[in-house]
Amino acid sequence: MHASPSVKPTSGGLVLQSIIKQQGEQPVRAIISGQLVTKGELVFGYQVVNIEERSVTLRSEDNVRKLTLFTQPIVKYK
Numbered sequence: 001m002h003a004s005p006s007v008k009p010t011s012g013g014l015v016l017q018s019i020i021k022q023q024g025e026q027p028v029r030a031i032i033s034g035q036l037v038t039k040g041e042l043v044f045g046y047q048v049v050n051i052e053e054r055s056v057t058l059r060s061e062d063n064v065r066k067l068t069l070f071t072q073p074i075v076k077y078k
Contacts, residue, residue: 014044016056016067027078050073 017031027038028051033051037043046058046065055068 014046014065014067015060016069017053019053019069020055032056032058 004026015033017033019059020031026065029036029038030048031037032043035043037048039048041048041060043058046060046063048056049059049064050057055066056066056069
């Protein structure tokens with residue numbers, strides 16, 4: 001699967017867009033910078049090592065990164 005043209009990592013930045021849990025025995029999935037991934041898959045040179053309720057842990061040969069979902073409330077400005 002290719003990254004969405006509208007969401008690309010910039011300067012090494014990855015964006016955790018969503019975490020998807022389904023009932024039954026389906027694996028938990030995440031959308032990172034437009035790519036749908038499950039634990040063990042590769043995304044932009046990182047292996048997905050863990051998917052939690054609000055975060056995803058990624059590992060490369062020399063780096064471990066933890067991406068989190070945006071948690072700030074959306075505020076309407078008048």
